[in-house]
Amino acid sequence: MKTRFEHDLQQKLSQREIAPGNNAWNRVLQQRQKKKDRKYLLPVLTAAAAMLVVLLYIFTQSADPQPNNAKQSIVETPPVPQPQDANPSTPTPASPPERAQRNLIIPAASTLTKTEITPASVIPDSAKTAVIVHQLPSLAAIDTGAVLNYDDLDALLAKAREEIAAGRGLAPRTDATTLLRDSETELERNFRHSVLDYLFKQKKIKLALDNK
Amino acid sequence: MKIISLHEPDDTLIRKALKSDTRAEEKLFRRYASKMLSVCRYYIRDTHYAEDVMITGFAKVFDKLSQFRGEGSFEGWIKKIMIREAISFLRGRQELQFTEIEETDAITECEATEFAGAELQALIDQLPAGYRTVLVMYAIEDYSHKEIAAMLGISESTSKTQLFKARKMLLQNLEALKKNAL
Numbered sequence: 194m195k196t197r198f199e200h201d202l203q204q205k206l207s208q209r210e211i212a213p214g215n216n217a218w219n220r221v222l223q224q225r226q227k228k229k230d231r232k233y234l235l236p237v238l239t240a241a242a243a244m245l246v247v248l249l250y251i252f253t254q255s256a257d258p259q260p261n262n263a264k265q266s267i268v269e270t271p272p273v274p275q276p277q278d279a280n281p282s283t284p285t286p287a288s289p290p291e292r293a294q295r296n297l298i299i300p301a302a303s304t305l306t307k308t309e310i311t312p313a314s315v316i317p318d319s320a321k322t323a324v325i326v327h328q329l330p331s332l333a334a335i336d337t338g339a340v341l342n343y344d345d346l347d348a349l350l351a352k353a354r355e356e357i358a359a360g361r362g363l364a365p366r367t368d369a370t371t372l373l374r375d376s377e378t379e380l381e382r383n384f385r386h387s388v389l390d391y392l393f394k395q396k397k398i399k400l401a402l403d404n405k
Numbered sequence: 406m407k408i409i410s411l412h413e414p415d416d417t418l419i420r421k422a423l424k425s426d427t428r429a430e431e432k433l434f435r436r437y438a439s440k441m442l443s444v445c446r447y448y449i450r451d452t453h454y455a456e457d458v459m460i461t462g463f464a465k466v467f468d469k470l471s472q473f474r475g476e477g478s479f480e481g482w483i484k485k486i487m488i489r490e491a492i493s494f495l496r497g498r499q500e501l502q503f504t505e506i507e508e509t510d511a512i513t514e515c516e517a518t519e520f521a522g523a524e525l526q527a528l529i530d531q532l533p534a535g536y537r538t539v540l541v542m543y544a545i546e547d548y549s550h551k552e553i554a555a556m557l558g559i560s561e562s563t564s565k566t567q568l569f570k571a572r573k574m575l576l577q578n579l580e581a582l583k584k585n586a587l
Binding site: 198207 | 572
């Protein structure tokens with residue numbers, strides 16, 4: 194319950210007024226303007242940040258080593274002799290740009306695992322192709338130097354892709370722990386060598402002093 | 406003959422202000438600024454800081470004007486915003502500290518009528534922020550302990566003990582002031 198003193202206090206203070214500074218209203222306006230600016234700036238900044246993220250994503254995608262992989266696979270494709278008696282009923286073989294595109298598309302299914310797209314994976318790819326060639330009895334003609342047609346080659350490539358997609362024929366993934374352990378061992382060895390070198394040097398100096 | 410209305414009621418000004426009429430907003434500001442600065446000053450010792458708080462409070466008042474439903478007085482609505490703003494300011498400066506007090510001594514009654522508003526304000530200023538806030542909210546703004554507890558995030562008993570201690574300290578200061586005057 195309020196005391197008499199508090200009643201008096203309320204009466205006295207509630208009548209009190211303090212005039213603010215002359216620029217008080219301008220300050221209110223300024224503050225509101227600032228708030229408005231911030232309000233408009235926020236979506237703009239958000240949009241800019243989102244755009245930046247998208248651009249970065251596109252950039253990283255374009256800088257992905259996948260195209261190199263595809264390019265390399267084209268280079269490494271064994272030269273195919275031009276068919277002497279190409280059958281007009283057979284579908285026309287894909288031109289090199291189309292082939293490159295196909296090479297780009299098919300590994301794209303496995304782009305989820307970035308570790309697969311390494312230069313190391315390119316070489317085994319072609320090596321695997323060679324293995325498959327040897328393993329396929331139907332394509333034994335390759336070994337004998339018989340003329341290959343595009344169908345044979347396409348079948349060969351399709352088989353190789355299946356193998357790659359199935360995860361076979363690729364270099365084993367790098368084990369981060371093993372890698373780290375190797376680095377640590379290497380560092381330790383280097384450090385030990387450095388310490389021993391230093392100690393031997395010191396010893397030499399000491400000996401020199403002793404001789405003195 | 407053209408009749409110029411000198412005093413526009415709050416409702417009219419609010420309606421205009423809601424349509425982004427800056428003149429109406431300014432009129433409302435000029436009408437309540439002195440009163441609201443005084444309210445902020447109850448809680449904040451420094452007049453400059455109190456004015457900053459009042460300005461921030463008014464910026465909020467105009468930004469949230471559409472939320473005013475006209476259920477109470479406009480002045481009361483602004484005052485609530487100012488009080489909240491002042492409490493937030495004190496919290497930001499970590500000035501609001503509440504401690505439980507066990508003392509339950511009786512407090513002698515005293516009259517405040519013989520003191521001017523400025524003197525009473527000076528007496529209130531001498532109180533720690535926690536005591537001052539609870540005293541002003543309870544004695545001047547007529548908040549209940551329950552409301553004070555909810556607004557300050559403390560228990561009702563803490564609010565009561567803060568008020569008790571504030572009263573005691575205030576009356577001691579008042580006695581000292583009286584003695585000095587004699």
